[in-house]
Amino acid sequence: MSPDELERHLRGMGAERYHNLHPFHRMLHGGTATPGQVRAWALNRYYYQAIIPIKDAVILSRIADPEIRRIWRQRIVDHDGEAPGEGGIARWLNLCEQLGLNRDYVVSTEGLLPATRYACDAYVNYVRDNPVLAAIASSLTELFAPDIHKERIAGFLQHYDFANDVTLAYFRKRLDEAPRDVRFGLAWVKENARTVEQQRQVIHALSFKLDMLWAQLDALHQAYVTPGMIPPGAYVPE
């Protein structure tokens, strides 16, 4: 494939398999999620937020070129912030609190679904154990993120009382950050994935990432939509 054909292929994968298509997201964005389901989603998704800078630091530790490291470093800054209370993780915790969750309980990950933990930890392992090309390509779900954030902001504003500047701050900020990140990531991947084997690695990486995002919503659906199926120890909505 030419670099542009590779890009078209990757975009096609997102069109078919990105987690905006998952029934749980349709429910969440469509306004039919209960307060307990929204809380369960925010609490579980917190763990994904929490591992993102870990994952990016693993990638950082595998990049030999200071110029590329400097660009990649910005992702960690975005999530951890420049000062206490700033950054994506802090914004996500504000969302959790406004939804009525106890901040310390969320951070403790005590009520987390084990399947959420496995999926997120698998992502960290993936970027550590696979070629750097695959590690970087796994971030390319950011190609599809702005649409889901826009859909989420609109859906939340239309359907839920909790939608306000604080609870939507994370998603609004990502509308700026994700396109900048993906511009670099996509250009780098197109530049560096020239052989069939390299393009296979890239496709596998995006496939892996789409799977792990989907698996997180499957776990939420199983526990908080299917009646009576919350696993022992996991968060129980009042």
Add this chain to the structure above:
Amino acid sequence: MSPDELERHLRGMGAERYHNLHPFHRMLHGGTATPGQVRAWALNRYYYQAIIPIKDAVILSRIADPEIRRIWRQRIVDHDGEAPGEGGIARWLNLCEQLGLNRDYVVSTEGLLPATRYACDAYVNYVRDNPVLAAIASSLTELFAPDIHKERIAGFLQHYDFANDVTLAYFRKRLDEAPRDVRFGLAWVKENARTVEQQRQVIHALSFKLDMLWAQLDALHQAYVTPGMIPPGAYVPE
């Protein structure tokens, strides 16, 4: 040991075993190193500079608390810089160039002593494979760094024509950075190493780090002071 007793013990280790005591450094700072020996030192020490942000990114990936990550992140910023041409690695490459080394040759690590590579790579492995407490404690040789930098700046200015604002920039900058870094590292280690087992980990970590700095100078001494012992493939001074 109380936290202050632990600190005294760590400082005592540096007083006995920090690499400022190594014959190669005495020669370098005392003005009797040949231009070829200074170049060999700068070329090999480049690899140490190059792995520092890698090592720090590995540690970053192992810190769960965004607040601590934010503090640790600054070390990577210091070495990689905020823009092209900035940061500790760029300053070290400027030193190498002014000493008459080809920049691309230095970056390629082609002429590196294998023993330098092993020592530096062992440092990255150490912070990945040992407890986070040990990983952080291994940075505490910064307690002793300002003295060696001052000694080096004074020695270079007194003895060598190549001493100028460009070649000394790395060391002068570290006079600001290292004390700030070690203030945090030392306080964190004293706070978190309370049990005998934890204090053993800290002492082991500092011991490991002192050894690996010393081993780098041993390798330089063996190759570039003992006559006729440059290993095959390593940099040969003209």
